[in-house]
Amino acid sequence: MGFLERCSLIRLDHETVIPHFDCGDEDLNDYIRSDAFEYNKKLLAVTNLVFSGADLAAFYSVSNDKISQQDGFSNRSYDRFRRAKLDTVRTRSFPGVKIGRFAVSTQFKNMGIGRELLDYIKMHFLDNNKTGCRFITVDAYITSIEFYQKNDFVFLTDSDKDDPHTRLMFFDLARLV
Numbered sequence: 335m336g337f338l339e340r341c342s343l344i345r346l347d348h349e350t351v352i353p354h355f356d357c358g359d360e361d362l363n364d365y366i367r368s369d370a371f372e373y374n375k376k377l378l379a380v381t382n383l384v385f386s387g388a389d390l391a392a393f394y395s396v397s398n399d400k401i402s403q404q405d406g407f408s409n410r411s412y413d414r415f416r417r418a419k420l421d422t423v424r425t426r427s428f429p430g431v432k433i434g435r436f437a438v439s440t441q442f443k444n445m446g447i448g449r450e451l452l453d454y455i456k457m458h459f460l461d462n463n464k465t466g467c468r469f470i471t472v473d474a475y476i477t478s479i480e481f482y483q484k485n486d487f488v489f490l491t492d493s494d495k496d497d498p499h500t501r502l503m504f505f506d507l508a509r510l511v
Contacts, residue, residue, distance in 0.1 A: 338451065340386070343385075344382070344385060346371070346374055346382065348374075350383070353388060355437075359437065362437040370393075379435075381393055381395040384451065386442065389442075397432050399431055400429055402427035411491065428468050429467050436448075448481060449484075467507065469507065470504065470505045474487070476500065479503070487505045488504065489503055
């Protein structure tokens with residue numbers, strides 16, 4: 335039995351009480367303490383909380399996204415990407431979901447929770463693909479790139495390789511079909 339099977343997953347709403355949470359990153363800590371409620375209220379993101387008993391072990395926020403030529407592709411590289419992913423389908427963009435925030439409490443780090451949670455997210459959008467969702471994207475913090483690579487995310491383009499903060503990465507859900 336995995337860690338998540340012993341936890342409860344709760345969708346954040348206006349009545350949710352957030353217990354103390356510290357993942358070691360002040361931006362993510364601040365997001366869950368204050369911004370998540372506002373994003374939820376304005377329909378900009380959905381945040382899900384992972385509780386182990388009364389402890390908030392992890393959370394993630396997702397919102398609609400797309401991969402398009404404006405994501406740093408040249409005309410030629412976008413056409414190669416499009417042909418490699420969809421073969422004959424011509425489209426200006428590919429539907430996806432963005433992991434906007436993803437954090438595991440320091441209390442629960444190095445237990446495989448992050449990997450389990452990413453696997454859960456992948457299967458959730460594959461099994462509940464109600465509107466068409468081909469890709470999961472993330473603007474990965476530079477410090478988290480290795481984690482996402484270990485979980486089969488790849489860089490979308492090289493156009494952001496010199497960004498000191500984040501890199502755009504994606505996972506193709508079709509790999510699981």
